[in-house]
Amino acid sequence: MNKIFTFLNILYLIPAFCEAQFLKNQKLIGGYISFSTNSGNSTGNVFDNRNVYHISNTGIGINPSIAKFINPKRLVGLGIVYNYSRYFTEEEMPDNGNKYEDKQQSGGVNIFSQQFIPLINNFFLTVHAGGIVLYN
Numbered sequence: 543m544n545k546i547f548t549f550l551n552i553l554y555l556i557p558a559f560c561e562a563q564f565l566k567n568q569k570l571i572g573g574y575i576s577f578s579t580n581s582g583n584s585t586g587n588v589f590d591n592r593n594v595y596h597i598s599n600t601g602i603g604i605n606p607s608i609a610k611f612i613n614p615k616r617l618v619g620l621g622i623v624y625n626y627s628r629y630f631t632e633e634e635m636p637d638n639g640n641k642y643e644d645k646q647q648s649g650g651v652n653i654f655s656q657q658f659i660p661l662i663n664n665f666f667l668t669v670h671a672g673g674i675v676l677y678n
Contacts, residue, residue: 621652
């Protein structure tokens with residue numbers, strides 16, 4: 543496990559030691575994939591009865607994007623957004639079979655701009671602004 547953790551940290555830090563030399567009209571392909579999950583119990587009083595609920599939630603997000611440098615320190619881009627989430631609640635005490643499930647999907651477009659501000663030699667501050675239009 544430590545070898546995997548060390549390897550992932552090295553991969554993560556490689557871009558920090560690379561020199562970024564951007565030119566006008568260069569293109570950049572990027573984006574992200576995200577995954578989240580959680581699970582737990584919750585208690586509540588409903589009609590003077592003590593109820594225990596098991597709650598679980600799963601989410602997935604995919605956002606591929608492409609951008610173009612309009613000058614060596616600024617890029618503009620366009621991305622596609624897809625999100626999926628599932629929320630599930632089951633009543634455990636009293637075990638009367640009450641269950642609730644909700645699934646949501648959304649898709650849309652992401653428009654963004656990113657500015658690179660040099661702080662010291664080969665060290666930049668990045669400012670990102672964007673907007674997303676989603677349809678559920």
